[in-house]
Structure formats: C-alpha cells, structure tokens
Amino acid sequence: MTISFDWLKTLFPTTLPVAEVAALLTGSGLEVEHLKDVDRVPGGLRGVVLGTVLTCARHPDADKLSLTTVSVGDDTPRQIVCGAPNVAAGQRVVVALEGATLHPTVGEPFKIKKSKIRGAASEGMICAEDEIGLGTSHAGILVLDTDLPDGTPAAEYFNLGADTEIEIGLTPNRADAASHYGVARELRALLGEPAHLPDVSAFAAPREGAGIEVVIEDEQACPRYAGLLLEGVRVGPSPEWLQGRLRSIGLSPINNVVDVTNFVLHELGQPLHAFDADAITGGQVRVKRAVAGELFVTLDNVARTLSASDLVIADANGAPMALAGVFGGKVSGVSDTTTRLFLESAYFAPAVVRRTSQAHGLKTDASFRFERGTDPYMVPTGLQRAALLLQEVAGARLAAPVVDVFPHSIPASPVTLRLDRVHKLIGQEIGEGRIREILHGLDIRIEAETQEALGPVWQLEVPPYRVDVTREADVIEEILRIYGFNNVALRPHNSASFLSGFPSPDPEVVRQKVAALLSGQGYQEIITNSLTNSLYFEQGEERDAALVRILNYNSQDLNVMRPSLLHSGLEVVRHNINRRQRDLKLYEFGKTYEQTEGGKYKERTVLALYLTGHAAAETWQQPSRKTTFHDLAGAVQQVLAALGHQAPASQPVQHLGLAGGLTLLLQNQPAVALGAVSPVVLKRLDVSQPVWYAELDWDWLLKKYKGTLTARELPRFPEVRRDLSLVVDKAVTFEQLRSIAQKTEKKLLQAINVFDVYEGERLAAGKKSYSVSFQLQDPGQTLTDQAIDQVMQKLMQQFEKQAGALIRK
Template structure:
C-alpha cells in the first residue's frame, strides 16, 4: 500500500520528518518497506529564482539577442544574454542561476554555467516554461504577475513541493489502516495528537427532488447502501492538484469523476462507484443476488457468466449494472456524454465480496478493502466528501436528498478487559491511565469500568479486534514492544538462537562450502620473508619486524596471505601437482602510521592450473577469473550478501581484477596475481587469487532463513543487445536496471560479450537477459513492453548504450 506523506499531513498535521513517521509506523506493526522522495518537477527547480529585468538593450553583435541586467535578490544584479523576443525591462521573470541543473520538457538535463555569448558575459538564464519542465511552450520567456520579492525560489511561487512515497507492507488483518485516514488514526494513537477527517460541513442537499430509489433485497450481504444523484456534471480531465495526488501513490488520472472516487477511496478507505444515472433503467437500484448463468459485461469489456451467489447492483428490471464491491458494468459506466451521475457508497459483507472476486479473478482496490472489512459508518462521510469534490472539479449540482438504506444498525463489538490480564500477558504493568490514553487513541471506548474489569466498545472498522487478547495486543502495539523491559529472571520453554554468531561455527560453514567445491584447506606460517615486499632502496615502514629472528627467510609477520600461499603453490608445482584449489583462514599484520599494530583476519582463495581434468568426453579447462569469482560469490551469499557491487581493484599484487563492495565497503579483492610477484616467488604458472576481509564479513554475518511462497504466475524472459563503451561494466547496467524497475524485475544476466572488428573502436556488446514476474497476476505484453521501454531509455540515458535490433 502506498501513502503520500504530503497527503497524510492534511489529515494528521505533523512536523516530524517522514523517516521518523516511518519508524513509528513500523514499530506499531505497519511495516514501512521503503521511503521514496518524489518531486513534482525533476530537480525541484533548485537554483531557479524569481527576478526583475532592470535593463534590456540589443546585443551589440547579434540582432536577435538582448543584453539584460536582472535583479535576483542580492546586492549584485546579473548580466544575462537572452534570445527571447518578448523580454523587456520591468518584467518579473524566472531566472536560473549559475550552477542550477535544469530538466527541460524535452531533451537532456543541462547545467547553467557562466559563459560568453557573442563576446558578452552571461551569468544565468531567463527561462521559458519548457526549459524548466513546466510546459511545452518555447515562444518566449515566462512573464510573471507577482509581488513576491526577487530571489524567491521558483518552486515556492509555482507551488511545487517535494513529497515522500511511503510503501507499507499491509498485513491482511489491518484493514483499518488501508487508507490515508487509517494511517492518520494509527498516528493519533501513537502520538496522542488528533487526526482530522475532511470537512464536509458545506454539504447541502435539497429537501426534495427527482431521486433514484434503492431497495436492498439481501441485507445480510449488503447491510448498508447509500446513493446520491448529481446533475450538471461536466466530464473532463481533473485539475492538476488532484492528478498530482493520484500520481503520488502510483495511480494514473482518468477523468474528473473517476478520479474523485479513487481519491476518496485512498483518502478515507471507503470505495465508491459512479453510475451514469441516465443508464439506470426505471430510476431504481436493486441490491440483489444474480440470476444463475446471467451474462454481464464488465468495464474491461469481458463478458462474464454470473452465479446465484454473486451480489449485484441491478436496475428496475433486475439487469446487473455492477458486481457489488468488485467491478462496474460497461453499459452504466462513465462516458464523455455523461451529465447525471449516481454516486454509490455502501458496506458489503466481506465474505460475499471475497467469493465473487476470487470466482471471477477480479482484484480491484475496492474489492481489496471490502473483502477485508470497511467501516459502515464512513459510508455517508465518503459520499458527501465526493459530492463536494465533484462540485469543485466537475461543476456538479446535488440534485436530490441522500438515499441511505441502513435497515439494521451494526453495533460496536463489546469486549471485556481485565487489567491484571493486561499485566500478565505483556509482562509489565503499564498503568491504568496509560491504558485509557491508548484505548482512546485507538477509538475504543470504555463503556463500563468496574474495578479491575472494563467493558469496551470496539468500533466495527477494527475488524481484527474481537477478543480480550486482541485488545491487549493493540495496547502493546501502541505502548511499544521496545518499552517492555527484559528482566534477568525471564525464561522460556524453548532455546532460541543467540544473536551473535559463533565465529568458529561460521568459519566451519564456509570451510565446508569451499571443501565441497573441491578446495583444500591449507595452514601456513605467520612469519615470512621481508624481501618479498621491500625494494632494495626503500624499506617498508608498515612491516612488523621480528627483532630476534632466527632466519632471514622468516624475519617479519606476514602483511598478506598471498606470499605464504604462493609458497605452497610453488612447492606443489615443483612436485608436478599443477591443478590446485586452495583456501586459508589466517591473520595478517601491519604497523600503522600511529605506531600501533594492526591484526586482521583474512580468508584467502587460490586457483591455478585446470579446473576440470582431461577425459575422453571433453578436454581439460584452465582456471579462469570466473571460477574464483564464482567461489567468492557463493561464500558471500552464504554470509548473507548475495549481490555485491564492484569496481576495478587497486590491489598492489594483482594484475587487474575487481574489488567487491558490500554496503559500499570494500570486502574482497580478486584477480590474477601480478607476473612480477609470481616471478619473485618463482611460481611458473598463472594464479588466480581472492582475499576476503573476514573480520568485517563475520561482524555483518546474517544467519537468516528466507522462505517465500512459490510463485503462482509465470515468469517472462526478454533479451537485449547493448553496445556500450569499453569502460561500462555489467555491474553498472545491473544497477541501472534494478533502480529503474523495482517491482517486476526478478533477475538480470549477461550471456554474451563481444568486442571486435565488427564494432567501432572503444565499444563492446553485451547480450543481456531480463527475467520479469508479477506475483499477483500474469504479465501482459503491454506491461512487459512498458518495462522494457523504461529499461531501454535508462540504458541509453545513463550508460550511453546503443540498442542493437
């Protein structure tokens, strides 16, 4: 579920930053999965201000250019060369200052720099609307009518504000929080501040008028149904503020009527539906069960065969116009010719909506909420809110009184609460006054308080609070799990894992992994020869020297495991053992600039010779970079870091290779050992080497068991061939793809690389596969093409890629 922080603040005014609000919601059980900054205009118009043209003269060396001086609110007016035909002295204008990054409506972003144009200095730019991404016009500069002082940020003048998209992993039991107002209610309980419903006091319906009658024929399936007739409706696009609100939560605007119903749904959690009133035969609505095998065409143009258990909204003749709480019908939907609208706001039984939704494979925002349980007492408020908005954005007129059929009131759920039970289940005494505050914030009323026992009235929108234990869980959520102190004598009837891993257990786990891949563990001496590391005329001050060494070959503590490992390789090569896969856990030692000794645990991996032996079926295969890299990747994955970043290595003993990054921390160096080092240690064949920072990896070790539900819908593969500069790495392409498509992209893989005479110099070609999957539905060709088009655009923009057809 996506929440707009800016929208949320209209219902729960707060000065707390979005990150703090996100932490509060997570602590109470509404897990915030991500916080994403949104901008109305790319770049947020940073560095763009209001100014006044003080002077305007023709450029001495160009007929179509003007030489202006512009005040931007400081002591020094700017000289700006302007090519717009409408620039003149005295105008209030929009000025991009030096250093501002502009994002035009078309074309690439560009930075404003101090420059000379036809010999005249220009210290900024007077902007047209397309140059700052606010429109398409390039006929001339924007001329403003405002009293705001020079230097005022343009974003403030245009009402552009940043927003934060809050992504909440809503659990099925929290239907009460499936809206902005639902989240505001949660914050009310957490912070003890009021949450405000939208003001609908201006709603006024006529005492009489032509209306549409409503008959509920199954009040168990539909306990409440309200309708309102509006006329003089002018169909069209929504105003910018409404479109911006919908886009902030990932919805696409459709038209003003549909947009209002979607807006109210996500604001209050109450689904609405709009019928074209002129298509309601007989001026009557019947809420009834469908006829068996009745044919019904939904808004998506699909003809469906209904069953007798389906609840429908029908006209006077009994013909279905909508699947109640799920989807509307094609014949009664909005069109450009619609002028009269019947707004529906209702409460449907969750089980009925759930069955229809599953039977017909229809999952909508409305069914998501109805099948989990909505608030029956929000029905009239949502109806009035929508009517007032339609008056504002569509010129609608309320034509008749509200029709509200509510044959049987839905009572609050009564729960008996024992205070000593609260203390026992939580394990800590909270205090009667604090419990009262929490219950009040949650909207739960105390009807009777007799000593230790209270009778509570739980509102119907709290669908998951039906027992004493549920109420205690609510109290604990708001009180805070972190506020419950752990006592020394606390005990449990089971043994849980300890949070800090046993270093020997983790080491053995990795050792078993490498041994299972055919590697042999070695154990070498911590003492080595200083001549491996020193030049003849430059002693290495970082070496840890042995003061009373017995042998010149063992006169320092090793600064790296590489040399002692290469000694083992040399020993085996001299005995005709040329195919080696080795690893070692060991310590390295260095003397820091501050005179303090540094001891570090390292895992070293060595690979040389062939990785597969020669047989009658296939030839032998020499060890390569990807063999040692694959072993390293498996070690990192076993330690909880499956997708490290990478950059070219700067390791002094390697001839090329990569440094792998985890959480932007360099933790692995791997590549081919430098020929100079091999020659110094008299090793006669190439060696691949990897060095892992074992201390850091052990510190960040995460022993997590990840379980996921098996996907119900198929994955799709698409391939691209990209021509890029030689310096562009696959890791950069993978990062671009993961940032561009977070929801559907499951995997990205390179299956071919080519650099040769068929490409221009300095270029190479990657053949890349993309695996896409939606866990909620089968992907359509249209959705797949949209994703691939986004990826192509970003590869072209960020990596300078050419897509080969």
C-alpha cells in the same frame, strides 16, 4: 500500500521529519518498507529561483534578442540574453541559474551553462512555463506578481516542495490503515494529537428532487448502500492539484470523475463508484444476486459469466451494471459525454466481495479494501466528500436528496478487558491512565467498569472498522502496539528452564534444494503414474517381484502399484524418443510399493534419474558425445554431496532392471543403485536406445541428511601429488585399492583418484593396469621428500600385500 507524506499532513499536521514518522509506524506494526523522495515536477525546479529584471536593452547584434541584467538575491546581478518578446525591466521573473537542469514539458532535459550568445555573455536563463515543466505555453517568459524576495526557490513560490512516498507493507488484518486517514488515525493513537477528517460541512443536498431509487435485496451481503444523483457534470481533465495527489502515490490521472473517486478511496479508505445515471434503466438501483450463467461486460471490455453467488448492482430490469465492490460495467460506465452521475458509496460483506474477486480474477483497489473490511460509518462521509469535489472540479450540481439505505445498524464489538491480564501478558504494569489514553486514541470506548478480586474489569466497545479486534487478547495487543514493544523492559537476568529443540530439516525444503541442483544441470522433472502394468514384472528376471495388485482396476495396463520408478520413467523416455527428442536428462521424486512376506505393504520414496542420448549438442568446436555411466555418476555424486555425503563406498549393482553398474554404500547401507538399463527391459518397453538409470533411496538419505555446514581453516602449506601404476587382477576394483590406501595412511592422504585403466596385449592374461594419483598434504608443515617417500613406500607395500599388485616403476 503507498502513502504521500505531504497528503498525510493535511489529515494529521505534524512537524516531525518523515524518517521519525516512519519509525513510529514501523514500531506499531505498519512496517515502512522504504521511503522515496519524489518531485511534484521533474527535477523539482532545483537551481531555479525568483529574480527581478533590473535592465533590459536590445542585443547589439540581434534584433530579436534582449540583453538584460537580473537580480537573483545575491550581490552580483546576472547578465542574461533573453529571446522572449515580453521581457521588460522591473518584471519579477523565474531564473534558471548556471548548473541547473531543466525538464521541459516537451523534449529532453538540458543543463544551464554559462555561454555566449551572439558575442554577449549569458549567465542563466529567464524561463517560460513550458521550459520548467509547468505548462505548455511558450508565448513568453513567466511574469510573476509576488513580494517574495529575489533568490527565493521557485519551487517554494509554486508550492512544489518535494514529497516523500511512504511504502507500507500492509498486513491483511490492518484494513483500517489502508488509506491516508487510516494512517493518520494510527499516528493519533501513537502521539496523542488529533487527526482531522476532511471538512464536509459545506455539503448540502436538496431536500426534494427525483433521484435514483435504491433497493437492497440481500441485506446480509450489502448492509448499507448510499447514493446521490448529480447533474451538469463536465467530464474532462482534473486540475493539477488533484492529478498531483494521485501521481504522488503512483496513480495515473484519468478524468475528473474517476480521479475524484480514486482520491476519496485513498484518502478515507471508502471505495466509491460512479454510474452514468442516464444508463440506469427505470431510475432504480437494485443490489441483488446475479442470475447464474448471465453474461456481463465489465469496464475492461471482457464478457464474464456470472454465478448465483455474485452480488451485482443492477437496474430496474435486473440487468447488471457492476460487480458489487469489485468492478464496474461497460454500459453504465462514465464517458466523455456523461452529464448525469449516480454516485455510489456502500458497505459490502467481505466474504461476498472476496468470493467474486477470486472467481473472476479481478483484483482492484476497491475489492482490496472491501474484502478485508471497510468502515460502514464512513459511507456518508465518503459520499459527501466526493460530491463536494465533483462540484469543484466538474461543475456538478446536487439534483436530489442523498439515498442512504441502512436497514440494520452495525454495532461495535463488545470485549471484556481485565487489567491484571493486560499487565500479565505485557510483562509489566504500564498504568491505568496510560491504558485509558491508548484506548481513547484507538476509538475503543469504555462502556462500563467493575472491580473484581484481581483488579478492574472494563466492558469495551471496539469500532466496526477494526475487524481484527474481537477478543481480549486482541485489545491487549493493541495496547502493547501503541505503548511500544521497545518500552517493555527486560529483566536484568533472563533465563529459561528448557533447551530449545533442534527441528528436523523440512523434507520439502531439502527436496526443493536437490530439485534445483538437478534442474541447474539440465535435468527436467517428470511426474509419472503410480499405477503400472504387471506384465513388466512377470517376465524374465523380474518375475519374483512382490507386487501390490489392484483389485478393481479399470485397465489391464494399470493393474499394479509400481515396485520401481524405472518402467514408468522409461515410458516417458520412449514417448520422447518416438517424437525425435533423443537427448534426455530426467529426474523424478516418487513412491514405490511392495508387499512383504507377512502380507503387509511397504511404501518408500525414491529419487530416480534417467540419462540417454548425447551429453551435448555437436558444435564446430567439438563433436557430439554419447552419455556415459560417468555422466550419471557425476550427477549422483553432486546430489549426495548436497545432502552432506562424501566419497561413498561401492560394490557391483544388484538391481533387477540394470545390466551393470554400482551400488553406492553410505554407512554400509545400500543407498544408490546406478548403471545401464538391461537390454531385456529396454526391449520390453520398446525403447530404441541405451538408457542410464540411477535410483536413490530418498527416505534413507533424508533421514541421514546433514544440513549443517562444517568450516575449517584453509591449508597454509602446499599439497603434493604422487602417481603409481599398479598391475592387478581384473577382479580387483578401484574401490578396493582406495580402501587399502585410506586405511594405510589416514593423516596425510587427502584424495586418491584413478586417471587411466589399461587392458591389452602388453599385460598378462587376466590382468589390468590402474594409473592412480595420490594427493598428500600436512596442515601443519611443508612435506619433505623423506616424509613423502615413507608414505608411498607404505602404500606400495600394502598394495602388494593385500591386492597382489605389481608396482610398475
């Protein structure tokens, strides 16, 4: 919500600087998110002052130019060349000094520089109104009638002082502060100084006259409705002061009628609506529920289908003219030819407006306030304020008495306040007198006082516009808010009798973190059906799966709960491949189901990854490349690293749907299965190309999630790399070699990696060669050749002893 500080001061006069006002509002709960200085006109007329033309003579080298000297309030008059036909000695004028930047009404801004015009020096510019952005006339320079001294800033003369936008992050419960007057009331409570409503004492409606009749058919939805008929209205542009007020809070002026209703809404918080009175059939306004299914064209020219829950403003025939509290209708809207207005000011039930606003997707300034709760007793004031403004800016004439239908008054909310409870919840005594002052500033009346054993008890009446204050605790919060949280003293020694618990990581946050990681690598998330076809699992190597069968299935293809995400994901892969989308990177978080031996059911969450096709598109720089096991393994490793797991152990995969691959072990627990999907499974699902698949036990990984970061000092000494070529039996895996190395050297060995594997004619049958790199580093000193050789000797001995390795030298 945007508040103009200059506008605010018309309701709450204050000499406090805007920053101090912002701090007060933030401390009381109306959080000021930022302050922004704004100019009434572009540039704010900085560097433009009042001056007096001392002399004026014809330019010696130009018939249409004048050579003038101008006093601008200092000791040195300026010589200025002026082309205006009306310039003359003795005039009070507007002068742009050297260095000023002017923003004309039409055209680009330009900077005033000292120059020579037809050989004569010119040290400024005498301005016309269009040259400083104040109008459109270029007939001549502005000639002023003023006693202000030379050198007075022009912005001060034109009353164009800079304003400040106060951007408030309004919480939903503070509808009372959704206007300039609402903020003024808040400052009244904080500072104890009066806030002023606009003067409407001049309002005088006629006692007689044929007006518009108002009939409320649903008093629960519309407890109060007031209206006024105005004639002789001239629709046109608003005066500059009104346009300026609206622009100061980021609104664009439309016409004088709409601008007045917007002005009153943002000034008083009371939404208004203006109807073209000639479009109100039968001279009657009916506040009623809509007929289900009827069409209504709103001001945005959209035909909307209404429901029986919508509250509408209708004419005598029941035809809707507006969605109550939300949006007006096209037929009854104000146009340039409108001369008679029916001005509406009402109070609508918040729930009714909220339901209509959400159902039709219409969010307006009016619905924003109505659905949070407005002040039913501001209805007549808002109507009178708008009527007076329309008389001023549109020539309107009051044609009939005010119609104010208010069948049942809306009482203040009764609340019992115990003063001992106030002091207990606040944590210190703040004094009965100060509490009375705060309540008075908040318009909360003390209706009765009694004395009980624990202290005074007051019966309060909270004004209806404070819809969020309904309980004793609410009132105490209000007292503390105005008293100031910072004024509650802390004890010299604070302690607690318990230790705060360390909450478990939010599963959804962790899931989103991993999803974002995979999406960033080009994977796309899919969601598949938890029901699948039992035929996938009753053939071949998967026939022993403990299936959870559906007793009352509707389709033979969806008759079991899936024991794995593999097949449902492959259906997605097949669907895309059949439509020539062959390069796929997919992932899914989903549940699997199985039946245990005891007849119970087990449900677990897994993360599945699917990879097929090419790793990257072919370009002129490189050919396309098929995806490999290592592409998938790299993605899995990054997921594990994001969850706090590094360098898992591995063993051959035993997943029924995979033809080969690895099972990754974390804390000796199988956590991930990854590899190539079995050709039997691919054929069964009619998938025409190889697919790599990984399945992560998400429940277990989440349980072991390490969300904390570990920081350590960066190493100050360099690392050293050494390579070995090992000839071993084909059955020996790299995982075995890595395990041997890590157990042999735990201090200096930082990393181990295989960079080449060879099997061929140059090796004996049943043998293969690993080329392995070792990264060594001592955090405390630079490694010597002797220390490095000792480590490598130990490693070679253990490789020979435990793996039967032949070291190729």
